[in-house]
Amino acid sequence: MAATSALAGGTDAEGSGSEIHWLSAVEMARLIRAKRLSAREALAAHLKRIERVNPKVNAIVTLAAEMAAKAAAEADDKQARGAKLGPLHGLPAAHKDLFETRGIRTTFGSTLYRDYVPKENDLIVDRLQAAGAITLGKTNTPEFGSGSQTFNAVFGSTRNPWDLSKTCGGSSGGAAVGLACGMVPVADGTDVGGSLRNPAAFCNVVGFRPTVGRVPDPKAAFAWSTLSTAGCMARSVEDLALVLSATAGPDPRSPLSIQEPGEIFARPLERSFKGVRVAWFKDLGGVPFDPQVRTIVNGHRATFESLGCIVEQAEPDFSPAEISFRVLRAWNSANKYGQRLEEHPDAFKDVLKEEIERGLRLSGAELAEAEAARGQLWRSFQTFLAKYEYFILPTAQLPPFDVNMPYPGEIEGVKIGSYIDWMKSCWYISATGNPAASVPGGFTPDGLPVGVQIVGRHREDFAVLQMAHAFEQATGFSKLRPPVA
Secondary structure, eight states: OOHHHHHHHSOOGGGGTTSGGGSOHHHHHHHHHTTSSOHHHHHHHHHHHHHHHHHHHOOEEEEOHHHHHHHHHHHHHHHHTTOOOOTTTTOEEEEETTSOBTTBOOOTTOGGGTTOOOSSOOHHHHHHHHTTOEEEEEEOOSGGGOSSSOEETTTEEOEETTEEEEEOOSSSHHHHHHHHTTSOSEEEEEESSSTTTHHHHHHTSEEEEOOTTSSOOTTOSSTTOSSOEEEEEESSHHHHHHHHHHHOOOOTTOTTOOOSOGGGGGSOOOOOOTTOEEEEOOOTTTOOOOHHHHHHHHTTHHHHHHTTOEEEEOOOOOHHHHHHHHHHHHHHHHHHHHHHHHHOTTSSOHHHHHHHHHHHHOOHHHHHHHHHHHHHHHHHHHHHHHHOSEEEEESSSSOOOBTTOSSOSEETTEEOOSTTGGGHHHHHHHHHTOOEEEEEEEEOTTSOEEEEEEEOSTTOHHHHHHHHHHHHHHHOGGGOOOTTO
């Protein structure tokens, strides 16, 4: 489709605001508090939306309509009694199928867990529900969340709502599509190598990888690891900040837990960026980028300058990430799934099986080298950001590709060696541990979304959201809706 037809096919959010499923999470929460909308009505609108749209995209893979209806009724009764309400009171929410949900099937995208029903929630699910969100179901993810393309042997592929022949990205692909199509106003996810940012970029929504420890994982086997984090996605930065205000906060069981309450994200996002120094990417040391992506992102240098920023082309050395991320990811995969692979050698997709086996072969010397490289990268990146408050680069190295392709074979003539090599623009940042947001940045001539990645200083998560909000307001791309919606 041409760019003009893609935008014409999309719907301006302001033009469809009367439809409940297109209300922002902030506005929906306000209307429910004002008793102009009930939790029952909000849920019914989203269930109707799921019934209509989900068969086209396959984003919601387990629906808990009866449980959600009961929870919505209880939420309305609670409000009628004058009880204290949480910040997400009455908002429908969906959880990534990697998060355990009490009484709701959780498959991890694996045939090994096709019928697994947990007895307890993971922490982020508990926090969302405690804030008043109504769980309506689970969103699709690749097998054990491995890879930035959402497909698995249990549920199949999730399709991109901007072009059903393309991938939605991953691994929080179902969450991104659910948001983009108006099936949920609130969705969570995880991020190791870009799983909150890549699908956001591919689906024209907002994704945010917080500093590790901002949303703690008290069950993490590697409690001091800085690679994996839980987080959230939304249709706007303001909505994302609202959800983060409910999900962030310390937990005594997590040693990396940040000792700041989630309420700090409920503050106004507006600020002045006059004179703020911003570093602009070059090529990340030779990483290939599709020319369409490079053109769109580079075109936004003027956007940041219009906000008052001083923009300079500069980037740190990311070569230590090549050592640290690959080794530590393989080690983590081996620790998590090594025994299951031994018991069920045919139950894992080839790329994950290879990664697990590599992790099992790692030596102490290799792990020591990876840890040293991680420390080297962390120190150099923090030194770099002492001069610049933000680092800007593309979220993904190419636009959404064929949904039937596990991962792209090449980018700009450069062959891709593994299923993670096309996402270096995300996992180089993951390796630093710094907070990063992906914000809608425009469309290719074929109408496919492109994301702009905004990286901030260590633990300066709110500052990243402030810049993301300013960029979003200056561009307006997040208001556009996909043709399938």
